[in-house]
Amino acid sequence: xxxxxxxxxxxxxxxxxxxxxxxxxWQDGKQxxxxxxxxxxxxxxxxxxxxxxxxxxxxxxxxxARRLGTEIRLGQDVQSVDCSDETPTVHLAxxxxxxxxxxxxADGLRSVVRTSVLCYVKEPEESGDLAYRVTIPxxxxxxxxxxxxxxxxxxxxxxxxxxxxxxxxxxxxRGDEVVNLVLVCPDDLPAEVAKQPGDFAxxxxxxxxxxxxxxxxLGKVHQALKRKIWGxxxxxxxxxxxxxxxxxxxxxxxxxAASGAAMAVEDGAALGRLRGHFARDxxxxxxxxxxxxxxxxxxxxxxxxxxxxxxxxRELFHMVDGPxxxxxxxxxxxxxxxxxxxxxxxxxxxxxxxxxxxxCDTLASADAAFARxxxxx
Numbered sequence: 001x002x003x004x005x006x007x008x009x010x011x012x013x014x015x016x017x018x019x020x021x022x023x024x025x026w027q028d029g030k031q032x033x034x035x036x037x038x039x040x041x042x043x044x045x046x047x048x049x050x051x052x053x054x055x056x057x058x059x060x061x062x063x064x065a066r067r068l069g070t071e072i073r074l075g076q077d078v079q080s081v082d083c084s085d086e087t088p089t090v091h092l093a094x095x096x097x098x099x100x101x102x103x104x105x106a107d108g109l110r111s112v113v114r115t116s117v118l119c120y121v122k123e124p125e126e127s128g129d130l131a132y133r134v135t136i137p138x139x140x141x142x143x144x145x146x147x148x149x150x151x152x153x154x155x156x157x158x159x160x161x162x163x164x165x166x167x168x169x170x171x172x173x174r175g176d177e178v179v180n181l182v183l184v185c186p187d188d189l190p191a192e193v194a195k196q197p198g199d200f201a202x203x204x205x206x207x208x209x210x211x212x213x214x215x216x217x218l219g220k221v222h223q224a225l226k227r228k229i230w231g232x233x234x235x236x237x238x239x240x241x242x243x244x245x246x247x248x249x250x251x252x253x254x255x256x257a258a259s260g261a262a263m264a265v266e267d268g269a270a271l272g273r274l275r276g277h278f279a280r281d282x283x284x285x286x287x288x289x290x291x292x293x294x295x296x297x298x299x300x301x302x303x304x305x306x307x308x309x310x311x312x313x314r315e316l317f318h319m320v321d322g323p324x325x326x327x328x329x330x331x332x333x334x335x336x337x338x339x340x341x342x343x344x345x346x347x348x349x350x351x352x353x354x355x356x357x358x359x360c361d362t363l364a365s366a367d368a369a370f371a372r373x374x375x376x377x
Contacts (some may be wrong), residue, residue, distance in 0.1 A: 002047065003363055006064060012181040013056045016173040017048040018158045020151070023332060026163030029148075029211035033332035035349070040337065045358040051158065053173040053180075053249070054261060061265075078107065081116040083240035085289050101285055102292070103243045106273065109230055111249035117240040124230040126191065127254050129314070132183040132198045138176060141220060148213055150196070152179060160317070161214060166206070167216060167317040169258075181217060182255075183207065184317075189228050198224030229254055231311070234304055239292040242285075242345065251303040256317060257310035257357075263303050264361040271295050272365035277373075295370045302360060309347050309357065316346045 001007050007015075019037035024030065038048030066072065077093035082101055090098040105113020109124050128161050141149055151157040155176040161168040169182040186205050189196070203226075204218055232252045236244040247264030271292075278291050319325040328346075335341055344350040347357070 003212045004064075009060050009064075009165070010050070010052060010057070011053075013060060014173060014177075015050050015052040015056075016155050016172075016176070017050055020058040020076045020157050021049075022157065022159040024159055024161045024211070025329070026161050026166070026168075026210050029213055029269075031333075032162065032329045033335060033349070036337045041131070041324065041358065045355065047358075049358075051171050051173060053178070056126075056133060056174065057261065079110045080113045081105070081113050082107065083116055083243040083245055085241045086286060088242040101242065102275065102288055104246050105243065106246040106268075108248045109252050111245065112297050113243065114235075114245055117237065117243055118235070119240075121237065122219075122232070124232050124252055126187060127231045128187055129184050129229040129254065129313075130187040130189055131227050131229055132181075132185070132203050133200070133223045133227060134181045134183070134221045136179040136181070136217065136220045138178065139178065141182055141217075144216065146213055146216070149216070161210065162317045162319070163210065164320045165318045168207070168210075181221075184229070184256075187228055189226065193228070195225060195227040198226040200224065219255070220335070231307075234300075234307075236301060238296045239289070242292065244292045244295060246271065251300075251307055253303075253307040253310045254314055255310065256313035257306055259306050259310065259357075263306055265304070266360075268297055269362050270366040270369075273363050274370055277367075283373075289372065294373060296368075298365050298369055302362075302365075306357065309353075313348060314347060316348060 001010060017038035019039065021035035021037060021156065023032040023035060025032055028128040038050075042048045077325055079091045079093045081091070082089040083103075085097050088101075088102070088103045090103060092098070103113070105111055105117065107113055115121050138153055141153055148157065150161075152159070152170060152172055153176060155172055157170075159170040161170075166183070166185045168184070168372065169180075171180055172192065173180050183203065190276050200221060203221075203224060204215075207214065207218065231254050235245075235250055238250045246267040248260065251263065253260050253263075272313075274291055274295050278288070283291075316328065319328060330351065331345065335344065337349070337351075343352065
């Protein structure tokens, strides 16, 4: 976003950097650790961590796309895609066909384009977890005296409670006007049900015995969405002919690294950068399938690392109380976040891995990939 000159627009719509990231015990809220915030992230990786409401992020990106001349057509149900090398074609449900130089399938978890690329239906897999997603207006919490809750309202605090087979994430969005809670627990939805309205009494029963500050927050909840969490094993390919996949269509992930949307944006940035180089270099369109394979190679490596990190975090967050959990907590309390030479058993606090995760330069990676593009003109 900084490379595209869009940070001011994001800040204006509630994007915010956080300075305190608390890791908390489920029963009593005692600190397991404090993950360093944005100033530290900037010193280590070049940029701060940001939190933003997904809908606002999407709106800003859509507005910028329109400003640059993109035509956005809604309600266009895709029936199938022909993955030709030189004339890839989209077939819409109402009968229209669209031919393009390149087709990008960014059509999510139940991707139709993925079926055309793979030549078979690849279904997402249940993770075993679901999430209650709830929001609390700032005004409902202004009279709460607890310093932790007030810290959250003033944009200083992110928190995550780790518990047995469950965890809860807290942060504010929309300029600290809304508190966002994500409560992850074992999935009890039928296989055919992806989401449904949450039952408040059931949600509160699940988190009985958790610390009082969380229970205070849950007492302010007026509505909730209960959503199944999905994943998918790594695909053998993202491309076929002049058709490529992007985002959840090719690398859906459990959300425990909070990086799914970021990975999709990185995909788009890399693909756009490569396509721009290709056009400026006046390459023949017959070489577009090769260009898309250049897109796939570094992005597949990158997103596979992130997806595995999210899967590993599930085990870290959900440890059953006992000796292993006690060792996890001991290591985090003793961890030195400034020591570059100090490894850690989990990526969430291993600086070597964090440099790989947060220090990635997507555009530079795309530039390097195009430099290897040796097809004749």
